[in-house]
Amino acid sequence: MQTIDFSDFQRIDLRIGTIVQVENFSKARKPAYKLWVDLGDLGIRKSSAQITEVYDLEELIGKQVICVCNFPPKQIADFMSEVLVTGFKNKDGNVVLSTVDFPVPNGEKLH
Template identity: 60%
Template sequence: MTISYDDFQKVDIRVGTVIRAEPFPEARKPAIKLWLDLGELGERKSSAQITRHYDPAELVGKQVLCVINFAPRQIGPFMSEVLVLGLPDRDGEVVLIGPDHPVPNAGRMF
């Protein structure tokens, strides 16, 4: 399916820095709770199924891309406010997407 550039622009993808990460044992599938600094947009939370490749302590300081204009979603006792983006590895496990050089938080992907 082909979409227009205007359709693509509706998806607000920004960069944020992980400022806190914790295991999320209450989730149905193994996950990590993330708190992201999105610069002028403030702090947002996300639940991410990324336990195969990431340890919570190693995530602090990592910049990641996330969709910020989806409706928040309740994941057990946790409200996930943004969707952190990743790609599947050969086994279908998520590998996070982020810049390879530091960039300002809240920068929009285009």
Template identity: 60%
Template sequence: MSISWQDFEKVELRAGTIVQVEDFPKARKPACKLWVDLGEEIGIKRSSAQVTKLYSKAELLNRQVICVTNFPAKQVADFISEVLVTGFILPDGEVVLSQPERWVPNGSRLA
């Protein structure tokens, strides 16, 4: 199915830096709680991410990622996920995070 350029423009994909990581034992599937700095305009937003198999908390901290910032918030157990951290799903179900190839200012929009 094709989408129009106008449809693509509706999705806000922005770069952010993970500034805090916590375990998320209440999640149904193994996950981490992430706090992502999306720049001055958006601020720090929370996300739940199922990335515990491929990334340690230390590897996640200070990593730039690409997030969808205009989805509605979603409750995951006792945590409100405000943005979707994007990644590529491998055949075994693990997620490889998507990230800018070089550092970009937090909040930069993917075009």
């Protein structure tokens, strides 16, 4: 594993946001959802996530997730993803979202 300096870590803008809207993303190559995430002062940003094997639409609303906010926007089919929602693969290879144990203000940075 390559090591990085603390200054490298500081360049990554990791923030918490709350999912406020979810839709099926029928035009994605692999099953996915379109997510709208409230990131506080950054506003509501869009993301696409291949998490349909683990999550139902309804259970995602109100979930706080950790996002990378300073990647450039990425066009995915007819949808512009503005942040990267983070997660880890479970034992079945499906992504489980990165979240927090207790609610924190939207837009708060990871320390």
